[in-house]
Amino acid sequence: MIRQSLSIVALFATSLTTSCSRKTASAPLPQPTAFGSAIVESSGGKQTSQAGMALPQPLVVQVNDQQGTAVPGAMIEFSAAAGVAFDPAYGLTDSSGQVATNVTLGGIAGRYQLTAFTIDKSRKKVALTIEEIALGYQQTLGRQLNDQYCERCHNPESTVERVSNFDNLEIKPHPFSEGDTLNKMNDADLTAIIGHGGPALNKSALMPAWGNTLSKSDIEALISYTRAISDPPGHDAGPVYAKN
């Protein structure tokens, strides 16, 4: 029995764990010099990365006091389901009340709920939950196709490298993360409109037909990607991994 549970642990460790070897452990836990009453996300939530890989941007969280002012010197600890690694896993807030950590998600595609804790004056834990999305191979391919063909119309935000065409369209498409719309469309609907264009679903011809440009598996990859990033998640958004 012990051996079995050991080997299960080993299995989890190897299949889920990526590298948590760079822990800053061994050093004793630093002592907080201040306490806040709330913990808020500053940046780095709702990112996507590939399963098992580092998020592109660090996760930055901030400790505030009751007035909403940043508190330097407060302790923040990060935790998540097995397989998620934080570098560092804890730290004292800097002069702007923040701690930044590099996050590597678990090896299975899905949604990862990360928790950041601080302790308030009465030694109670105050927690914040942040969700990040890990993509599998198919969804990664979908993301790349989206960048190449779809994003310019479907994403209203422009970047330095990519000007959005959204505002120029008479009929507005939806960002692929918009679950309220896309979750109502089943896979057959999505396959039809992507392959044959808007008119296939009695929608605008401003949505072109991609069936001669993209292969069947490309279209499946795009659908899989939209499901993975959907907010709120639909029924096929993939498993949720939270600390248990």
Add this chain to the structure above:
Amino acid sequence: MKEKLKSLLQKLFGDSVRAFGVVSLVFLFSLAIAPAKNHFSEWRHYQHGYLKMIRNRSDAVTLQRHFEGGIQQIWLPDLGVVDRCMSCHVGLKEASLNDVPTQPFRPHPVIPHKLDQFGCTICHRGQGAATTVAEAHNSTLAWEQPILPAKYIESSCGECHRGPLPGAPQLNQGRHLLSRYGCVHCHMVKLPDGKIMKATDDPPSLSHIGDKTTREWIYAWLKDPQAYAGTATMPNFKLSDDDARDMSAFLIANSTPLPGDTATLSAKASSDPSAGASLYGESFCASCHAVQNAAGNVVGGDVGPELTRVGNKVKPEWLQAWLRNPRDYDEETAMPHYRYNDAQVATLSGFLLAKTDSDLLANVHLEAATPEQIARGKRLVSDYGCASCHEIGGIKKPENFAPELSRIGNKPVTQLVFLPGMQHTLPDYIAAKIKQPRLFGQALKMPQYSFTPAQIDSLATALLALNDRAATLPPSLTVAATPESDYQPAGKAGKLMTDLACFSCHRINGHGGDMAPDLTWEGSSVQRQWLVGFLKNPNTLRPSLIRRMPRFNLTDGEANELTDYIMTVYQSPSVDRDSMPLSGYPQGEVELGKQLFYGKYACQGCHIVDTKSDKGYIGPTLTQVGSRLTAAWIFAWMKNPQALRPGTGEPNRAMSDEDARALTAFLISQKGGGKSEVAKK
């Protein structure tokens, strides 16, 4: 003691019958060990667990029918695969189990390969033949092949796929970084296909560095290249103050002047910042050079160096000579020869020289160098292998300066030295070494890069793909990379194209950059008159692009020379530009084309024909497309854009010949006015 033993033996084997009984029992037991071991084996336990799990599911019947008990094995003699992983990972092929959160019962995620054809260990490593969890996943003394952590899984794609691979961005990025950050200057990487990996960072020659910059700047740069430019690809060698003092002394003392650079200033640098900014903008310097803006974001291309603090670096006379013709200083530079006149050189150099950071050199005070310091600097420059990357007069490029990495993916763990507290695996070693090389020994020369964690993982991924299996795969199992050709255009036009550095942005016949359109078939695509005009004064075709064709101030002769060459040499075998007329289409056809444009195909979503009503912003503006493109090209493009330009964002609409012809008639009638009609936004 002896007595006791004797009485025990007596008790057990007292008489022959009793002895026989005891011996048989012992035999029976030992015979039972093997079946019992089998019965209690881990995989049986997992298979029981699986059957229990599926019992209550709605798809139980199907899953039950698919289930096969006993050891499951994929045997692929060609690949050397004997994988029994599916003995425990029972549900790998059951897509409906996607709601099971954890292993070993999750289905395999969708990939382009079939499990039965590739097995498991080809990608995941580990011991395929093992039937216990520990032996399959971990490394043992006999089997040094632990499971590859998920973050490096794309390295396995890279063993067979030698070129960029859609869906494997981490591998692609890692390979790119190995070239881009010049790792391969010092570390030789012989790729599995036999080619030597080349660096793409283009480090400058230091033989004439005294013309370009001061010793103070060199000192500051050597101490911390990223303090000068956050995007600099040169790593930090963690030099002491004395080391940087002596190396900068040597580099200056060793530098020989080039005639043009030291000429007195031919034009006084102008201090009209707005004129400078607009010339910088018109010349599209930002396509290649980045500058940090007020918000702290670095904006611009990365073909050339970042210019945020260039005024701290370059000497005014060198800068002016460079702007006048960069090829005088560096024949191979990616920078075009802009043919600026004196006034423009003055304006632009004034603008650039004002880009300074007063802190950068504030604390650098160097006394005149002594001969001992210069000699010591020379030694250090050799010791640190500077000449692996830079040309330095009098110093030979060292051979094999750092360990070769061609088979790094197979380096035995027993040959590695690990840091205390780190996991003893090859991937962890590689990642840690890239992250902070000097932790492995203060005397090590490998410099410190400032990679993000994601970049480190991608580099490790690319390196892990360089292993024995990749090197020994039969060619039938590999997907080759498209090799970069060494195409060079011929004759006078060819010289001109080199001078203008066309290949820094454009690709022709498999050679060149990817910032601007591939010009291999440009001669079939455009009309002669338009091309001459465009080369002389390029206007913007795609208003949404930040990277654009600059104006090179070409003479009429040069523009005609280039145009003639492009029109005759760069022709597509499948598009005969004279096969369709440029005008004279029946009005009915033009009208039909218009309807198709705005109706069935809704082209106005991306393109502008009528600046008053259309808003599409991401495709080229088509107000004058009838004066720009050939009708034959438009027709072929309508039929299949990807055939003419692979990867283009224009969808292939599988148009009938009638539709394509009508749209061609409509578009070719868009001759535009004399002036550019780009919509002003």
